[in-house]
Amino acid sequence: MDQFKNIRIKDVAELAGVSVATVDRVLHERGKISEKAKAKVLEALEKTGYKPNLIASTLGSNKVYRIAAMLPDPALDDYWNQSGSGIFKATEEWAQYNVRIESFYFNLYDKKSFKQVSKKILDFNPDSVLLAPIQYHESLEFFGDLKERNIPYVIFNTNIPEADPLSFIGQDLYQSGRVGAEMIATKLGTKGNILVVHVYEEKLNAMHVKEKEKGFRDYFTSNNLTDFNIESYEFTDFNDAAFMRELQDVLSKRTIDGIFVATSKGTHLTAQVLDKAGKKNVALVGYDLLKDNIHYMYEGVINFLIHQNPRKQAVRGINFLVNYLLFKKQPPVNDLFPLEIITRENIKSYLHSDSI
Amino acid sequence: MDQFKNIRIKDVAELAGVSVATVDRVLHERGKISEKAKAKVLEALEKTGYKPNLIASTLGSNKVYRIAAMLPDPALDDYWNQSGSGIFKATEEWAQYNVRIESFYFNLYDKKSFKQVSKKILDFNPDSVLLAPIQYHESLEFFGDLKERNIPYVIFNTNIPEADPLSFIGQDLYQSGRVGAEMIATKLGTKGNILVVHVYEEKLNAMHVKEKEKGFRDYFTSNNLTDFNIESYEFTDFNDAAFMRELQDVLSKRTIDGIFVATSKGTHLTAQVLDKAGKKNVALVGYDLLKDNIHYMYEGVINFLIHQNPRKQAVRGINFLVNYLLFKKQPPVNDLFPLEIITRENIKSYLHSDSI
DNA sequence: TTGAAAGCGCTAACAT
DNA sequence: ATGTTAGCGCTTTCAA
Numbered sequence: 001m002d003q004f005k006n007i008r009i010k011d012v013a014e015l016a017g018v019s020v021a022t023v024d025r026v027l028h029e030r031g032k033i034s035e036k037a038k039a040k041v042l043e044a045l046e047k048t049g050y051k052p053n054l055i056a057s058t059l060g061s062n063k064v065y066r067i068a069a070m071l072p073d074p075a076l077d078d079y080w081n082q083s084g085s086g087i088f089k090a091t092e093e094w095a096q097y098n099v100r101i102e103s104f105y106f107n108l109y110d111k112k113s114f115k116q117v118s119k120k121i122l123d124f125n126p127d128s129v130l131l132a133p134i135q136y137h138e139s140l141e142f143f144g145d146l147k148e149r150n151i152p153y154v155i156f157n158t159n160i161p162e163a164d165p166l167s168f169i170g171q172d173l174y175q176s177g178r179v180g181a182e183m184i185a186t187k188l189g190t191k192g193n194i195l196v197v198h199v200y201e202e203k204l205n206a207m208h209v210k211e212k213e214k215g216f217r218d219y220f221t222s223n224n225l226t227d228f229n230i231e232s233y234e235f236t237d238f239n240d241a242a243f244m245r246e247l248q249d250v251l252s253k254r255t256i257d258g259i260f261v262a263t264s265k266g267t268h269l270t271a272q273v274l275d276k277a278g279k280k281n282v283a284l285v286g287y288d289l290l291k292d293n294i295h296y297m298y299e300g301v302i303n304f305l306i307h308q309n310p311r312k313q314a315v316r317g318i319n320f321l322v323n324y325l326l327f328k329k330q331p332p333v334n335d336l337f338p339l340e341i342i343t344r345e346n347i348k349s350y351l352h353s354d355s356i
Numbered sequence: 357m358d359q360f361k362n363i364r365i366k367d368v369a370e371l372a373g374v375s376v377a378t379v380d381r382v383l384h385e386r387g388k389i390s391e392k393a394k395a396k397v398l399e400a401l402e403k404t405g406y407k408p409n410l411i412a413s414t415l416g417s418n419k420v421y422r423i424a425a426m427l428p429d430p431a432l433d434d435y436w437n438q439s440g441s442g443i444f445k446a447t448e449e450w451a452q453y454n455v456r457i458e459s460f461y462f463n464l465y466d467k468k469s470f471k472q473v474s475k476k477i478l479d480f481n482p483d484s485v486l487l488a489p490i491q492y493h494e495s496l497e498f499f500g501d502l503k504e505r506n507i508p509y510v511i512f513n514t515n516i517p518e519a520d521p522l523s524f525i526g527q528d529l530y531q532s533g534r535v536g537a538e539m540i541a542t543k544l545g546t547k548g549n550i551l552v553v554h555v556y557e558e559k560l561n562a563m564h565v566k567e568k569e570k571g572f573r574d575y576f577t578s579n580n581l582t583d584f585n586i587e588s589y590e591f592t593d594f595n596d597a598a599f600m601r602e603l604q605d606v607l608s609k610r611t612i613d614g615i616f617v618a619t620s621k622g623t624h625l626t627a628q629v630l631d632k633a634g635k636k637n638v639a640l641v642g643y644d645l646l647k648d649n650i651h652y653m654y655e656g657v658i659n660f661l662i663h664q665n666p667r668k669q670a671v672r673g674i675n676f677l678v679n680y681l682l683f684k685k686q687p688p689v690n691d692l693f694p695l696e697i698i699t700r701e702n703i704k705s706y707l708h709s710d711s712i
Numbered sequence: 713t714t715g716a717a718a719g720c721g722c723t724a725a726c727a728t
Numbered sequence: 729a730t731g732t733t734a735g736c737g738c739t740t741t742c743a744a
Contacts, residue, residue, distance in 0.1 A: 006452060008737055019715045024739065032713055051452045055411050056737035059720050063739090097411070175705060182701040186542050219701070339702040345538040345575070346695040349528060364721055375731045380723070388729055412721035415736050419723095454736095715744080720737105727732075 007048040016044035027052070028328070052327060058097045065099045065325050067318065068121045070131035073105040078290040079264045079310055080108070083132065083157070086314030094322055101318065102126070109201075111135050118142040122149070127325055129153040130317040133160050134205070154320050154331065156313045158208060167320050167331040169313050171339060173208060176306055177215025177262070179339045180285045183304040184258040185219070187283040191227035192257030195250070198234040199243055199266035212262040240269060247273045251282075258283035264308075268292035271301045289342060289350060297347055307340035307350065363404040372400035383408065410683050420454045421681045423674065424477045426487035429461040434646040435620045435666055436464070439488070439513070442670030450678050457674060458482070465557075467491050474498040478505070483681055485509040486673040489516050490561070510676050510687065512669045514564060523676050523687040525669050527695060529564060532662055533571025533618070535695045536641045539660040540614040541575070543639040547583035548613030551606070554590040555599055555622035568618040596625060603629045607638075614639035620664075624648035627657045645698060645706060653703055663696035663706070 009027075013020045018037055025031045026041045033041075044050075074084030084103070091101040104121055107113035114135040121129060122145055129146060133139035133155050143163055146153050156169040184194060196213055213232065220228050233250060235243045247270065250256075259274075259282055261267045267286025274282055275296065285304045286293060296302045320331035342350060365383075369376045374393055381387045382397045389397075400406075430440030440459070447457040460477055463469035470491040477485060478501055485502060489495035489511050499519055502509050512525040540550060552569055569588065576584050589606060591599045603626065606612075615630075615638055617623045623642025630638055631652065641660045642649060652658045676687035698706060 006454070006737090010737080020738080021715055021740085022713085025714090028739090034713060037713080053452050053737055055415050055453060056720090057739075059409075059411050059415055059722090059736090060738035061740075062720055172705060175701065179699065179701045182699055189545065336705060336708060338696075339705040340694070341697040341699065341702060343535065343538055343697065345531065345535040346697060349531060349692060349695040352692055362721090366721080376722080377724085377731060378729085381730085384723095390729060393730075409721055412736090413723075415720090415738095416722035417724075418736050713744105716742090718741080719739085723735085725732105725734085728730080 006053070007050045008053075009050070012041065012044045012048055012050050015048060016040040054097070054326060057326065063098065065128075065322070066124070066126045067099060067101045067321055067325075068104055068124055068126035068129045068131075069101055069314070069318070070104045070106065070117060070121060070129060071314075072108040072132065072134060075105075077108060077265070078292070079288055080132075082289075082310040083314040086311035087130075087318065089311075090315050090318035094318065097322070097326070099322055099325075106134075108134065111138055114138045115141075118145070122146075125149075126151065128166075128321045130314070130321055131155055132157040133163060134158055136160060139163070152321070152324060154317045156317045157308075157310065158205065166324060167317075167333060167335060169317050169320070169335045170337065171308055172336050173211035174215035174218075176308075176339050177212035177217075177260075178219045179215075179306055179341065180212070180260050180304070181216045181219030183285050183341065184260060184283050185223070185225060185228070187303060188228070188257055190225065192229070192283075193255055194228055194230045194258040194260065195256050196230060196232040197247065197259055197261045197266060197270055198232065199261070199263060199269060200236055200238045201263065201265060205263070209262045213260075216260055244269060244273050248277060251277060251279065256282055258285070261286040264288035264290050264293065267302065267305070268296055271296035271299075275299060275301045289347070294347065294351070297342070297344055300344070303343070305342040305347075307342050309337055309340065313337065362409065363406045364409075365406070368397065368400045368404055368406050371404060372396040414453065414682050418454065420456055421484075421678070422480070422482045423455060423457045423677050423681075424460055424480055424482040424485045424487075425457055425670070425674070426460045426462065426473060426477060426485060427670075428464040428488065428490065431461075433464060433621070434648070435644060436488075438644075438646075438666040439670040442667035443486075443674065445667075446671050446674035446678075450674065453678070453682065455678055455681070462490075464490065467494055470494045471497075474501070481505075482507060484522075484677045486670070486677055487511055488513040489519060490514055492516060492563075495519070508677070508680065510673045512673045513664075513666065514561070522680060523673075523689060523691060525673050525676070525691045525693070527664055527693050529567035530571035530574075532664075532695050533568035533573075533616075534575040535571075535662055535697065536568070536616050536618075536660070537572045537575030539641050539697065540616060540639050541579070541581060541584070543659060544584070544613055546581065548585070548639075549611055550584055550586045550614040550616065551612050552586060552588040553603065553615055553617045553622060553626055554588065555617070555619060555625060556592055556594045557619065557621060561619070565618045572616055572618075600625060600629050604633060607633060607635065612638055614641070617642040620644035620646050620649065623658065623661070624652055627652035627655075631655060631657045645703075650703065650707070653698070653700060656700070659699070661698040661703075663698050665693055665696065669693065 009020050009023050013023045022037055023041050025033050026038050069087045071083050072080040074081040087103055104117050106117040115138050152166045154167045155163055155165045159168050235246050261270050264287045280300050284302045287306050288308055293305055323329040365376045365379050369379045378393055379397050381389050382394050425443045427439050428436040430437040443459055460473045462473040471494050508522045510523045511519055511521045515524050515526055591602050617626050620643045636656050640658045643662050644664055649661055679685040
């Protein structure tokens with residue numbers, strides 16, 4: 001019976017021969033403690049396998065934690081809308097634990113906006129920040145400011161090698177490209193003409209997209225699938241209609257068996273072109289469970305989607321931050337999500353489930 | 357500033373001109389209260405918009421909740437081992453919140469065992485139960501007992517229409533079969549000879565397996581894929597070696613392009629046969645990320661696995677129960693997990709990620 | 713550098 | 729029928 005009793009700070013204190021305050025100090029690394037006392041406490045902690053009681057902890061410290069979430073405006077882009085919904089979920093979930101989450105949106109295409117918003121966040125003076133570092137240089141600058149102020153941050157969606165965050169949450173892009181290739185190859189068999197389509201917006205995300213393409217191409221070479229012909233097309237016009245016209249033009253001039261698009265928006269734009277051209281037999285592999293993509297998958301235009309799970313990424317990010325703030329629980333440096341394959345037959349199961 | 361302050365019971369009590377105990381009594385409808393006092397409290401409650409602080413509530417009532425988890429013995433089956441590991445994770449996670457989870461294992465193949473174990477659970481007198489209702493009739497009987505005692509229960513893995521649980525956690529089996537068919541068809545193209553293999557153990561799970569097969573077959577008919585020939589083979593011998601011998605025999609006598617197996621164990625047994633026979637070119641679709649299945653996927657014998665996520669199911673089940681007991685949060689009646697498709701290229705991303 | 717003690721909001725045993 | 733009060737486990741003054 002007694003073995004089931006939870007170890008309290010008081011128990012640890014008694015074992016270590018100190019007061020609860022001292023134990024609390026070593027647990028949270030606050031105040032001054034003698035090495036001797038610290039050693040005794042650490043030993044007692046170890047011996048008892050003490051686990052803090054979050055409930056008592058949040059109740060005791062009447063502290064309110066403030067987290068800033070910084071991401072592209074969800075109203076302007078369906079992909080980011082899903083991240084936003086994850087933030088919202090997390091906001092509600094942690095409200096009872098005295099965690100306040102404030103969202104800050106920037107314009108995806110406007111570097112100035114990113115800068116302005118990061119200023120706002122610094123003024124807000126949060127205890128920690130979750131952000132999608134879309135703008136490379138501006139992000140680095142912001143990271144500098146945060147570090148200076150000792151504000152921990154978690155990044156998601158896009159990784160920046162020099163970012164040095166508490167944690168990065170996202171996917172293995174190279175492998176993601178390989179999965180896309182595997183799907184196309186499974187569908188096409190042993191040969192075919194494949195187009196890797198790049199839409200203008202990808203310039204913002206150059207590295208992101210390049211990694212995926214690298215994985216995509218490597219799949220064919222590493223599997224000796226030499227009868228596939230793979231070409232890349234970059235559409236640089238910053239305009240949906242122009243992109244679609246150009247793509248349509250390309251498609252009318254050559255035989256294409258499969259298309260791989262590395263972004264969620266590019267996916268449904270491409271699908272729209274294929275749909276209008278009546279080319280449902282072209283194997284199309286793209287990204288994410290956006291409304292438009294779902295539509296074109298139901299329509300039989302898109303064959304496979306790789307799910308980047310923006311919503312879950314956001315939720316996970318907040319969870320990492322909360323656990324870090326409340327318990328000093330260190331999140332993994334990299335949390336790479338599974339590369340989920342969505343098809344016509346399993347798509348509903350993804351939409352119904354609120355699995356987060 | 358003050359407007360953000362949470363209303364406490366104490367505030368309500370003061371406003372109503374009574375004590376906190378009286379407020380507590382009307383909040384929880386316990387003890388005796390005069391109509392007059394009740395009215396005053398109700399009014400104050402209304403006026404202040406009081407929201408209880410669940411955290412303080414669970415801390416205050418030092419109640420220990422007991423949850424019984426009932427599932428097939430994890431030591432005897434790798435699939436259930438994963439469920440077991442989910443229970444274990446949840447046990448650790450909730451220990452600090454005064455939730456005690458006791459596991460009860462029954463023998464998958466022995467109906468008597470199920471009955472005995474359910475008796476044990478009733479003796480244990482838990483606050484709630486999580487169970488995998490493998491044995492149909494025995495389960496129904498058990499549900500009756502639980503209801504009689506007002507013990508809420510959540511079921512997972514296997515659904516029973518008449519169960520009427522707090523929540524069912526699992527997958528859409530019919531759709532799961534369709535996904536398997538889709539994968540095989542994608543791989544095979546427009547025609548082929550397909551075997552639906554049933555291993556002996558499936559008799560226990562007749563409904564489970566039948567649903568999957570129904571979905572599997574329906575996929576071909578609803579897509580007018582009439583050039584596929586689909587045959588079912590039931591191996592009724594309760595013995596691994598015998599099953600493999602029989603299957604090998606079948607394979608040697610006919611041309612088989614694809615095989616669908618509806619259980620996790622059947623999957624690696626079949627893979628083993630194909631591997632020994634050197635038939636890696638047969639498209640094999642099966643279930644779950646078991647150690648043996650992972651091995652045969654790396655070996656190139658298994659093409660696709662559908663992930664039922666037994667571990668996550670178990671974790672989710674406990675979470676539902678805890679939230680219900682502690683916070684009176686009502687779980688969804690049905691929580692159907694996504695039908696995750698595992699391939700050679702994305703399998704690692706599933707193994708690495710600790711996404712639960 | 714340490715410890716005692718007063719909360720945090722709620723529950724429940726004990727008075728009255 | 730109602731109120732008082734001592735916890736729950738942790739945090740955080742304040743004193744020593």
